[in-house]
Amino acid sequence: AQTVTQSQPEMSVQEAETVTLSCTYDTSESDYYLFWYKQPPSRQMILVIRQEAYKQQNATENRFSVNFQKAAKSFSLKISDSQLGDAAMYFCAYGGSARQLTFGSGTQLTVLP
Amino acid sequence: DTGVSQNPRHKITKRGQNVTFRCDPISEHNRLYWYRQTLGQGPEFLTYFQNEAQLEKSRLLSDRFSAERPKGSFSTLEIQRTEQGDSAMYLCASRSLGLAGVTDTQYFGPGTRLTVL
Numbered sequence: 001a002q003t004v005t006q007s008q009p010e011m012s013v014q015e016a017e018t019v020t021l022s023c024t025y026d027t028s029e030s031d032y033y034l035f036w037y038k039q040p041p042s043r044q045m046i047l048v049i050r051q052e053a054y055k056q057q058n059a060t061e062n063r064f065s066v067n068f069q070k071a072a073k074s075f076s077l078k079i080s081d082s083q084l085g086d087a088a089m090y091f092c093a094y095g096g097s098a099r100q101l102t103f104g105s106g107t108q109l110t111v112l113p
Numbered sequence: 114d115t116g117v118s119q120n121p122r123h124k125i126t127k128r129g130q131n132v133t134f135r136c137d138p139i140s141e142h143n144r145l146y147w148y149r150q151t152l153g154q155g156p157e158f159l160t161y162f163q164n165e166a167q168l169e170k171s172r173l174l175s176d177r178f179s180a181e182r183p184k185g186s187f188s189t190l191e192i193q194r195t196e197q198g199d200s201a202m203y204l205c206a207s208r209s210l211g212l213a214g215v216t217d218t219q220y221f222g223p224g225t226r227l228t229v230l
Binding site for chain 2: 004035037046047093095101102103105106
């Protein structure tokens with residue numbers, strides 16, 4: 001069974017600075033997707049970025065980028081120029097042949113003005 | 114594309130009562146998933162449908178839980194004889210099956226927060 005580990009329960013960043021959220025996973029599959037979802041307080045889960053395992057190039061979406069290290073089974077999220085609206089719980093998720101997503105326990109990000 | 118919708122958004126019930134939640138997926142998404150999320154944790158998979166067929170159920174889905182997706186459109190999740198441990202956020206997600214058959218992005222609804230007194 002796949003597992004996803006987020007070892008940082010809480011992180012904080014100063015507005016306009018850069019922060020990196022960590023995620024590691026365990027799998028024996030070679031073909032899979034990895035996702036970062038954002039869940040603001042009392043609001044729904046929103047996709048931030050996704051990475052296909054077969055792609056070597058790291059995914060980027062505006063201020064959000066990932067560092068995907070397939071051999072190390074590491075998938076970190078970098079948020080540049082942090083904004084107050086980035087404050088949320090961030091979940092790393094694995095999607096493979098099992099169809100459903102396996103989520104980590106989340107990292108609560110606080111953005112300080 | 115109006116997104117995934119869920120009703121009700123909040124449900125408070127007394128222990129032992131039955132509750133039913135509804136999920137309307139993004140139109141033409143043939144896969145629909147149910148997850149449960151407890152406070153401070155990531156969502157945990159409960160079950161999923163491809164069209165009207167329920168293809169997989171987690172061991173978390175006890176006999177008191179039943180899900181349906183008639184006609185392959187909306188889905189309902191029913192919990193019978195609710196217990197205090199059922200208190201959680203119940204999330205629905207949908208996605209289309211990619212042509213290559215590989216996992217694609219799941220889009221989540223706002224969830225139904227259940228409180229069992």
